[in-house]
Amino acid sequence: MLISLDLVEKAAPDQASLKAASKLMKSSKWPLLAVSEPLKHIWAECQGSGANPYRVIVDCSDRKSKCTCPSRKFPCKHALALMWLYAETPEAFTQAEPPDWVNEWMGRRKKTTAAPAADDDGPKEAKSIVMAKVAEPEKPVDAATLARREAAAKKRAADTQTAILGAMDDLETWIEDQLRTGLSALLGDLPGRCRAIAARMVDGKAGSLGGRIDQIPAAVMALPGEERLDGLISQLSKLVILARAYRAAPDAPDIRRAITSAESRDTVLEDKDALRINSRWEVAGERITTRRDDLISQETWLMNLRDQGPRFALLFDTFPIAMGKRSNAFASGEQFDAELVFYPGRSPLRAIIGDRQVCADEVPWPVTDLTPLADAARHETALPWSEIAPVLLPAGRIAMSNTDKPWWVAETGGLMLPVDLMPPVALTGMVLQKTAALWDGARLSILSAHTPWGRLALDD
């Protein structure tokens, strides 16, 4: 046995960690559990409250662990829960060769065969797995208290709506002021002015919208000078559309999500009307972005390899910058069978993974059509405030303009789209047989592509 319950207790930083780990002891939270007994390592994926799972590794020889969660505790509750699971139910773990993400961590560790240091039992707090398993009794609630709670919740909701409507009024006033005083002045002071109105949105309970406004300066200033006015107009126009959409339909889930915050994972899973698609999915790419509002956003773009349901899905999470660097949740190109549950909306895109199974075979990318931007246009029509749309492009090449800017050019001719970043030089010498990318109306951001040399991922 690689690890025992006794060692799990010793490894826990405190009783609170054991208690937190006990709440993860459900098999539904662990779509992947694996072990390599020769290498004395166990690893797993744990579905937390976010869209992207956490990847957890434990070296059973010295109980050192690694987890992609933002916790600063070592070991975190996920690593503890993994050790605990293995100690209690080793048969639930599949014997396997470690995947690349496990090998990379193992490869970086420099170990000797010297015996590991004795676990530090910490400041005399007793730690007990038995006590951690004890469920806290629920206090009974009387009808009057329930009624008070409901009334308070209704009042909070009404106050929130009032606050948001006030914020929308202020936003439109601000935009009108910018038009009146001239957009050239706004372009000259974009970060400062956007920061101010973004803060007002946060004060007005429109946190998502505030975060979005904070990203406008980076998006506009990334464009060449001659395109910035159009870029700014596009951004402001979407804010107007979104504000007016909220007034017209404040309870519409996709509008609320864009203005306040997203529903919790549990809320989406419990929604009987949520779109559920069981299919083979491939990780088309990941983007991890540091934002101006001190958050890091993690986007995992999945492509539906079969014909039923949306072509793409987005797993989206945000983390405070203070939590540190994020690791990829998946390997680009990884395929799995899964039921995705989509957040409700007019053009479903954001989703969470329900059940997932590893698969051994590989399914090819779907056939592309000759009007690849049609899907993006449909998405834009349904959600006119949306900023990007995923697209699957047919065969094309990366060409360089006479000003050294990269363009994606369809092999059949006709369609040419500017690419946001200079690709690796090798890419200019390859046919991109199919390309998964994001289109924001002005620039293409390539996630991955199939070439005669193999699959390319630009988020590596």
Place this chain on the structure above:
Amino acid sequence: MTDPMAQIEALKTQWMTGSATPGTGPWPHLDELSRLALTGQYLRIATRPASAAKVTIAPEIPTLPLNPMPVAARPLFRRALAAKLVPATVVVGFVAARGFAVNPLDWTPARNEAGLPDVYAPWRDWLDGNTGAIGDAPLTAETWDDFPPHSRYHLLETLHANRPEDARALILQVAPTLAADQRLRMLGCLRARFGPEDVAVLEPFATDRSSKVQSFVRTQLARVGRVGETAPEALAELPDFIETMRAGILSRKQVVSARKLKTQAQRKRRGDILAQLTLKSVADQLGLSPDQVVERWDFGDATEDMISLVAATGTDDHVRAFARRVASQKAQPGPLLDRLSHETRRDIGLGLLPFDGWILDQTQLWITQPDGTVPMAMLQEGSSLRDLAGQFRIETGPAEERMLERALSFLGLLADREAAIALMDIFTEAGALAVDNRLSLLRLNTAL
């Protein structure tokens, strides 16, 4: 009907300056924010960024005359490069020696990247934008300019190996018409298989207007014993710096050694003098044969100067003999390396293995492009492997850690595949994890 784009452009201009007039432009009946919303949507849906006036699509990357790297080896190759334990071109050279080409999705060379195997000439040409179709046309004076630059020099070397008369005739015809750097490169194609028959090709360039070409010609002619005249004044000063003497208490062998000097100025003068002489002229002045000078040199002061002298003016036999002595003395080979074939350097380097300790730094000096062909029997001699394996059992500081990484990486590229598999077993038994980054080149070796 007024063009909507023209109306929108006018409205944009007004917004830019803050001079928008209500009721003008598109959608005059709407409020300002509604017009903004519609303008934004119109620009996004009804328009697209103007296509670039001119775009250039590069030719496709050429395939190389090597097998594609096995799929299973590609992640190991990427990991080996990411570990940055040896230069990328050394790993690429190792992979080429095994008969495989790198996948350009995993790595492409930088333009003008030094140390790239010759077989990658087509990629060099592609990076430079030179991709003339080669097809089956022979390389001749008439077709010289039709071939991409890097590829044609690579083809010339192959021609010199297979049809040396044709190669010589081509060089004599084309080289005089080239710029100095291209002329040097063309003459350099003779280096790998230079022999007495090539002397007639080089001699016309002995007085080339480029000093680099002259120096190259001198060095190559020296390989076959053809050395130029020596300045008599320099020869006259030689006894001030180099002498023969008897050394050793019992054997009293004759050695050739440098006189002890007191000042830096004297040492500089010694270097200047030797740079003007040849091995033969030094030997004649000392009353010895060049072979005797090589075998009796007393490694101490002036060794660097002597190494330069032999490298510049010794025959291939002299250079080989002196190089072996330099290696046994653990001295720096310097310019001798350029005079030695890959095989000779390998032999010398492997000869050091049993005595080199676990760091293998002397062996690494001589074998700068390991080709994965050394069997386990050779690697097992001496205590180097045992000492190396022992490093996994102890805590090491940063300096030792760096040496360990270098030694393991070097072994990873030196060993043949069976030896690499055996080494992985030895090191994992000694306590290393199979996926340890320090073993990344060994793992790559086992996969090719």
